[in-house]
Amino acid sequence: MTEPVLRLEQVRKTYGGALVLRGVDLDVAPHTVTALIGASGSGKSTLLRCANLLEEIDDGAIFLDGAEITDPRADPDAVRRRIGVVFQAYNLFPHMTVLDNVTLAPRRVHGVPRAEAQERAREILDRLGLAGRAADYPDRLSGGQQQRVAIARAVAVRPRLLLLDEITAALDPELVGEVLSVVRDLKDDGMTMVIATHEMGFAREVADQVCFLDEGVVHERGTAAEVFGAPREERTRRFLRRIVEAGRL
Amino acid sequence: MTVPVREKDDYRPSARRIARERLRRSRTRRSVVIAAVSTVVTAVVLYLVITRSPGWPRTRETFFDWHYAKVALPQVLKGLWLNVRLLVCCGALVLVLGLLLALARTLRGPVFFPLRLLATAYVDFFRGLPLIICLLGTVFGVPALRLQGVPNDPVVLGGVALVLTYSAYVAEVFRAGIETVHPSQRAAARSLGLTGAQAMRYVILPQAVRRVVPPLLNDLVSLQKDTGLVSIAGAVDAVYAAQIITAQSFNYTPYVVAGLVFVALTIPMTRLTDWVSARMNRRQSQGGTV
Ligand SMILES: Nc1ncnc2c1ncn2[C@@H]1O[C@H](COP(=O)(O)OP(=O)(O)O)[C@@H](O)[C@H]1O
Ligand SMILES: [Mg+2]
Numbered sequence: 001m002t003e004p005v006l007r008l009e010q011v012r013k014t015y016g017g018a019l020v021l022r023g024v025d026l027d028v029a030p031h032t033v034t035a036l037i038g039a040s041g042s043g044k045s046t047l048l049r050c051a052n053l054l055e056e057i058d059d060g061a062i063f064l065d066g067a068e069i070t071d072p073r074a075d076p077d078a079v080r081r082r083i084g085v086v087f088q089a090y091n092l093f094p095h096m097t098v099l100d101n102v103t104l105a106p107r108r109v110h111g112v113p114r115a116e117a118q119e120r121a122r123e124i125l126d127r128l129g130l131a132g133r134a135a136d137y138p139d140r141l142s143g144g145q146q147q148r149v150a151i152a153r154a155v156a157v158r159p160r161l162l163l164l165d166e167i168t169a170a171l172d173p174e175l176v177g178e179v180l181s182v183v184r185d186l187k188d189d190g191m192t193m194v195i196a197t198h199e200m201g202f203a204r205e206v207a208d209q210v211c212f213l214d215e216g217v218v219h220e221r222g223t224a225a226e227v228f229g230a231p232r233e234e235r236t237r238r239f240l241r242r243i244v245e246a247g248r249l
Numbered sequence: 250m251t252v253p254v255r256e257k258d259d260y261r262p263s264a265r266r267i268a269r270e271r272l273r274r275s276r277t278r279r280s281v282v283i284a285a286v287s288t289v290v291t292a293v294v295l296y297l298v299i300t301r302s303p304g305w306p307r308t309r310e311t312f313f314d315w316h317y318a319k320v321a322l323p324q325v326l327k328g329l330w331l332n333v334r335l336l337v338c339c340g341a342l343v344l345v346l347g348l349l350l351a352l353a354r355t356l357r358g359p360v361f362f363p364l365r366l367l368a369t370a371y372v373d374f375f376r377g378l379p380l381i382i383c384l385l386g387t388v389f390g391v392p393a394l395r396l397q398g399v400p401n402d403p404v405v406l407g408g409v410a411l412v413l414t415y416s417a418y419v420a421e422v423f424r425a426g427i428e429t430v431h432p433s434q435r436a437a438a439r440s441l442g443l444t445g446a447q448a449m450r451y452v453i454l455p456q457a458v459r460r461v462v463p464p465l466l467n468d469l470v471s472l473q474k475d476t477g478l479v480s481i482a483g484a485v486d487a488v489y490a491a492q493i494i495t496a497q498s499f500n501y502t503p504y505v506v507a508g509l510v511f512v513a514l515t516i517p518m519t520r521l522t523d524w525v526s527a528r529m530n531r532r533q534s535q536g537g538t539v
Contacts, residue, residue, distance in 0.1 A: 089433060093437070108447055154441075
């Protein structure tokens with residue numbers, strides 16, 4: 001078996017007194033898509049923030065390509081350079097044009113010359129259907145366009161791993177499709193991704209692995225067919241039933 | 250970008266719209282008339298009250314004497330050149346020092362605790378200390394120390410006092426601006442691999458500075474006026490020039506002239522403030538979404 005890109009071992013995280021992750025294990029193989037599903041507040045975002053070292057974990061360990069990144073001696077900036085993140089609220093930089101948003105990290109973090117960074121950024125924007133938007137400021141774009149810019153910004157540094165946190169949750173229903181199709185393309189390119197999502201149909205379609213998170217524990221993990229088709233756990237069945245009732249699957 | 254196709258239609262304003270607009274116009278006219286009349290009435294009343302007051306002839310002689318105004322104006326303007334130079338030098342120093350103080354206060358972690366403490370103490374002290382006392386302290390206190398190599402020039406020492414006080418104000422303005430930038434912006438920058446300093450430099454500060462330009466310019470206008478206080482140290486600025494003539498003639502018109510000259514100097518600055526704020530509101534690209 002190949003070494004996982006991301007590995008979580010018994011990760012525990014509390015906020016103040018609240019226990020949010022209580023011993024999470026997870027392996028993400030190269031070039032696979034892992035979907036994190038679970039109710040609101042089950043700890044999906046927290047898990048992704050921990051993986052990107054935006055939060056410090058209380059116990060356990062996280063490995064990126066076999067190296068422990070939660071080791072106090074590890075350089076968090078170097079780790080984050082290899083992990084891309086796309087947030088639910090896009091978090092684009094409002095004072096920069098689309099092109100500057102996308103080229104900021106390549107230029108300032110990776111030292112790519114301006115012209116080269118811009119050329120590559122234009123290529124990516126082009127592929128994401130944003131060719132004419134390079135000179136616009138983010139607030140001139142629709143939500144779907146902003147989220148695609150955020151994806152472009154995250155992949156511009158060719159990350160080893162991409163973390164997507166409910167990237168369609170803030171979008172109007174008719175804009176969800178354009179963003180998801182970008183994610184599909186990334187999967188076809190072989191990008192390794194962890195996706196927290198409420199889009200069960202989408203998770204079922206693209207995920208190689210589905211993890212059901214509940215109260216800070218991964219209760220069920222398997223292929224999409226296993227978790228959605230024949231859930232072993234009663235909790236998973238209950239969660240999926242609620243989703244079906246809400247018309248989301 | 251696609252340009253929306255302009256469709257030709259045979260639109261004619263309806264009677265309803267015409268009536269509505271007529272009503273709006275007549276209302277506007279009425280309020281303009283009311284405003285104009287009340288302004289004129291106020292002005293006339295003020296004029297009558299002042300000019301009929303028993304002390305008016307004497308007041309006019311001492312404060313509004315045309316002869317002394319003409320004598321004072323060139324001297325006052327010559328002195329004003331010093332105020333302008335003080336404003337430019339002190340303004341630049343205030344902005345730099347204020348920004349450094351604000352940044353020092355945002356540093357996280359126990360390593361920076363002494364620096365943070367120092368910056369906080371500085372801001373607390375000089376923001377609370379009356380400018381006039383700060384000025385007296387530097388202008389008369391520092392030379393009394395007779396330190397080698399420390400200038401005794403009242404202009405320099407007065408400038409130092411202005412910078413000490415105003416950098417404390419400006420530091421608070423910058424800090425407020427930095428705090429209004431949502432933490433998610435920092436998270437986004439850090440998750441791209443930018444270091445803390447880079448996130449500050451490229452993502453947080455540019456947004457923060459944009460937001461505080463109006464209050465910053467406001468502080469600069471205020472600094473511009475307060476450059477007049479260096480006159481108490483004996484530096485010959487516009488105020489002191491007026492004082493010299495007044496002392497010789499016992500006529501206060503030169504002070505009025507100096508005051509009006511300061512007002513005239515402040516107006517362009519105030520208009521600039523308005524213009525900058527308006528422009529930034531139009532270019533709505535400062536967002537603030539979570
Ligand atoms: N910064 C924080 N401080 C305190 N509690 C938090 C913080 N972030 C998240 N939580 C809590 O952690 C739990 C999990 O949150 P989250 O990871 O956002 O869940 P999900 O993304 O699955 O909806 C929630 O109960 C939430 O209230
Ligand atoms: Mg979440």
